Amino acid sequence: MIKVRNHAIPPWTWSFLAAVVVLVLTYIVSGRGGSQTITLAFTVAPYLVLVGLGQMLVMSAGPGNIDVSVAKVFSLGGLIAIAVGDVTGSWILGLGAAVGAGFAMASISVIAILYVRIPPIVATLATSLIASAISLTLAKGFQGSPDPMLKGFLNWAPLGIPAFAIMVLLFTLLVSVFLKRTIWGSQMLAVGQARRAAEYAGVNAKKTMVFVYLTCGVLAALAGALRASFSAPNVELGNDYLLDSIAVVVIGGTLMTGGRAVPAGVWGGALFFILLDGLLNLIGWSYAGQNVLKGFLVLAVLFLASGAPILGQRASPDPAKDEDVAEPEVKPLS
Amino acid sequence: MSTATLDQTRLSLPKGLARRVLPGFLTLIAMMLILLVCGTIQPRIWSQNGLTLIMSPIVALAIASMAQMVMMSIGDIDLGIGFFVGMITTIVATLLRDTPILGLLALAGSVLAYALLGALVQLRSVPSLIATLGASFVWLGMGLFVLPVPGGMAPDWLFKYAFWKPPLSIPAPLVTMVVATAVTWFVTRRTGLGVRFRSLGSNPVALVRSGGSLVITRMLAYAVVGVLGVLAGITLTAEIGGGDVNAVPGYTLTTVAAVILGGGMFTGGRAVAWGTLAGAITLGLLTVLLTLLSLSPNLQPAVQGFIVIAVLAGRLVVERMTR
Numbered sequence: 001m002i003k004v005r006n007h008a009i010p011p012w013t014w015s016f017l018a019a020v021v022v023l024v025l026t027y028i029v030s031g032r033g034g035s036q037t038i039t040l041a042f043t044v045a046p047y048l049v050l051v052g053l054g055q056m057l058v059m060s061a062g063p064g065n066i067d068v069s070v071a072k073v074f075s076l077g078g079l080i081a082i083a084v085g086d087v088t089g090s091w092i093l094g095l096g097a098a099v100g101a102g103f104a105m106a107s108i109s110v111i112a113i114l115y116v117r118i119p120p121i122v123a124t125l126a127t128s129l130i131a132s133a134i135s136l137t138l139a140k141g142f143q144g145s146p147d148p149m150l151k152g153f154l155n156w157a158p159l160g161i162p163a164f165a166i167m168v169l170l171f172t173l174l175v176s177v178f179l180k181r182t183i184w185g186s187q188m189l190a191v192g193q194a195r196r197a198a199e200y201a202g203v204n205a206k207k208t209m210v211f212v213y214l215t216c217g218v219l220a221a222l223a224g225a226l227r228a229s230f231s232a233p234n235v236e237l238g239n240d241y242l243l244d245s246i247a248v249v250v251i252g253g254t255l256m257t258g259g260r261a262v263p264a265g266v267w268g269g270a271l272f273f274i275l276l277d278g279l280l281n282l283i284g285w286s287y288a289g290q291n292v293l294k295g296f297l298v299l300a301v302l303f304l305a306s307g308a309p310i311l312g313q314r315a316s317p318d319p320a321k322d323e324d325v326a327e328p329e330v331k332p333l334s
Numbered sequence: 335m336s337t338a339t340l341d342q343t344r345l346s347l348p349k350g351l352a353r354r355v356l357p358g359f360l361t362l363i364a365m366m367l368i369l370l371v372c373g374t375i376q377p378r379i380w381s382q383n384g385l386t387l388i389m390s391p392i393v394a395l396a397i398a399s400m401a402q403m404v405m406m407s408i409g410d411i412d413l414g415i416g417f418f419v420g421m422i423t424t425i426v427a428t429l430l431r432d433t434p435i436l437g438l439l440a441l442a443g444s445v446l447a448y449a450l451l452g453a454l455v456q457l458r459s460v461p462s463l464i465a466t467l468g469a470s471f472v473w474l475g476m477g478l479f480v481l482p483v484p485g486g487m488a489p490d491w492l493f494k495y496a497f498w499k500p501p502l503s504i505p506a507p508l509v510t511m512v513v514a515t516a517v518t519w520f521v522t523r524r525t526g527l528g529v530r531f532r533s534l535g536s537n538p539v540a541l542v543r544s545g546g547s548l549v550i551t552r553m554l555a556y557a558v559v560g561v562l563g564v565l566a567g568i569t570l571t572a573e574i575g576g577g578d579v580n581a582v583p584g585y586t587l588t589t590v591a592a593v594i595l596g597g598g599m600f601t602g603g604r605a606v607a608w609g610t611l612a613g614a615i616t617l618g619l620l621t622v623l624l625t626l627l628s629l630s631p632n633l634q635p636a637v638q639g640f641i642v643i644a645v646l647a648g649r650l651v652v653e654r655m656t657r
Contacts, residue, residue, distance in 0.1 A: 064600050066463070068587060112643050112646075116643060116646055116647045116650060117646075117650055118594075118643065118646045118647075119594060119600055121411070121587075121590055121600070122590065122591050122594050122642065122646070123643070125587045125590070125591060125639075125642075126639035126640070126642050126643050127639065128587075128639075129635035129636060129638050129639030129642075130635070130636045130639045130640070132635045132636075133632055133633050133634070133635045133636030133637075133639075134636070136631075136632035136635075137630070137632045137633065140632065243413075243467055243470065243471075246413075246463070246464065246467055247464065247467055247468065250461065250464045256461040256463060256464060257461070286478070286482075287475075287478060288474075288475045288476075288477075288478030288479045288482065289475060289479070290475065291471045291472070291474045291475030291478065292471070292472050292475030292476060292479070293475075294471045294475075295468050295469060295470070295471030295472030295473075295474075295475060296468075296472060298464075298467070298468030298471065299454065299465065299468045299469065299472075302454070302458065302460045302464060302465060302468060303454060303458050303460070
């Protein structure tokens with residue numbers, strides 16, 4: 001991973017730049033500065049970041065790896081957390097149940113991918129169908145409300161900085177350190193860069209796949225549980241999180257072809273998306289206009305942020321990339 | 335192991351034919367089985383009306399799957415096709431009905447937009463997954479501009495099509511699907527354009543060496559996807575009688591599943607029109623079967639998920655046995 005730093009600009013720059021531009025625009029439009037906008041963004045962003053981090057791990061595990069079940073698992077996590085929390089009276093048990101549900105759903109994906117050899121996008125689609133069926137069954141005559149204490153904590157923002165955001169920020173740092181400094185992290189990225197080469201170097205690629213998909217499922221369910229505690233559980237709570245999580249990860253600089261994970265970029269992308277929503281609401285754009293602009297902005301960011309020179313060849317080998325491939329293979333042996 | 339080597343020499347002659355056709359063939363068998371079970375439970379589907387009734391909701395899915403198949407044959411994936419088809423229904427149910435010329439221009443514009451998307455993907459080497467994802471926001475927004483709430487009316491000629499009864503008691507939806515598939519099959523497998531699409535997916539360097547342009551080929555492929563998306567939108571409008579941008583967001587992933595069931599690959603280079611048709615019909619018939627089994631609608635998605643896994647698992651077993 002050290003070689004990635006040779007890039008003149010860190011890959012997460014663009015996402016933060018976009019977020020700052022939107023923030024400045026928001027200040028210009030509203031006519032006043034102030035930290036309220038930032039506080040609000042940091043209250044809502046952590047949920048998207050949690051889902052995004054899971055998606056990032058999956059995507060960096062190699063080409064074709066994607067988890068399209070996050071949205072339904074997110075909703076399922078929310079429903080189960082509130083239901084269990086309501087019955088047992090303990091929000092900790094509720095969160096635990098959500099984590100368990102996420103783990104179970106991700107296990108289905110893992111079994112389908114590794115043992116039935118189904119392409120990840122179809123396997124996780126099947127998982128997503130199963131999760132949505134459970135959610136729909138649960139939601140019938142659903143009763144229960146979020147635990148007031150947990151809800152209070154999620155809304156708690158001392159000095160204008162939400163405490164929950166700090167926790168997720170620390171978790172992001174942890175993921176970052178895990179990817180850069182631990183053997184496990186290097187092995188994971190090695191599998192993402194060149195699976196066969198990594199396997200020859202003694203990395204267990206299967207273990208990596210199990211790890212990333214389970215982590216992604218658990219994070220999505222946990223984020224859903226917390227999001228439901230923040231507002232209210234709902235079958236459609238997670239629907240926006242599928243497209244948003246993928247977009248946020250890629251805008252953040254993570255390579256869709258795998259092998260490069262940028263945890264910081266997930267924050268940049270999430271803040272960009274959430275600030276943008278706020279800005280468009282402020283201007284009073286209709287939901288239709290918001291979507292059109294959001295789409296064009298995503299495309300514009302892609303146009304600017306993509307590394308390829310204009311009129312360059314897709315297939316042209318990138319010398320820097322080759323070095324990346326070589327780097328992590330050495331580590332597991334040493 | 336002597337049979338294995340025999341098989342290899344036999345299979346290597348028609349280049350990858352068995353590997354290309356087998357998955358679609360297995361899906362076809364699954365489709366027949368589901369149809370037979372449906373027919374056993376409710377014998378009334380064995381009539382022109384019955385078959386029309388169960389097949390008409392599948393037409394748009396089948397054509398959208400063709401679009402996804404073309405996309406996947408060049409190695410890309412379209413995550414915006416669901417909202418694109420939805421947007422087309424809103425255009426057809428309003429503009430095309432009231433001011434046909436404006437409507438046609440809007441439809442042509444949508445195809446052009448797809449071609450431009452292809453240029454973006456090629457020139458800036460943006461992953462298609464994320465570019466089409468970004469575009470899906472645009473489709474959704476545009477559709478909401480045209481029709482903020484579901485409504486509008488299909489043009490009269492579309493209603494005529496919806497009530498069309500072909501001779502020989504052939505169900506009309508089957509005719510539409512087969513024609514659409516045959517055209518897609520012809521374009522992707524029997525024309526130079528199709529060869530270029532597939533080589534873009536499997537070996538872009540070879541495409542450049544043979545004098546093809548990556549940008550133009552990708553733009554053309556995306557334009558074909560756009561045209562098929564428009565056709566899917568038109569047939570969907572005939573089916574639901576109006577326009578709704580949120581009619582079929584699920585198509586995005588269902589079409590991918592249909593192509594995979596039909597024998598397509600994510601890596602590109604494989605165009606399997608007939609297999610995709612079998613895949614789309616199988617997925618569509620599953621809904622019918624589950625309704626006939628009077629399963630709770632809440633549980634239907636789960637059964638659908640399990641069946642997709644089961645079909646693919648069955649294919650794995652058969653492929654291992656034939657190897």
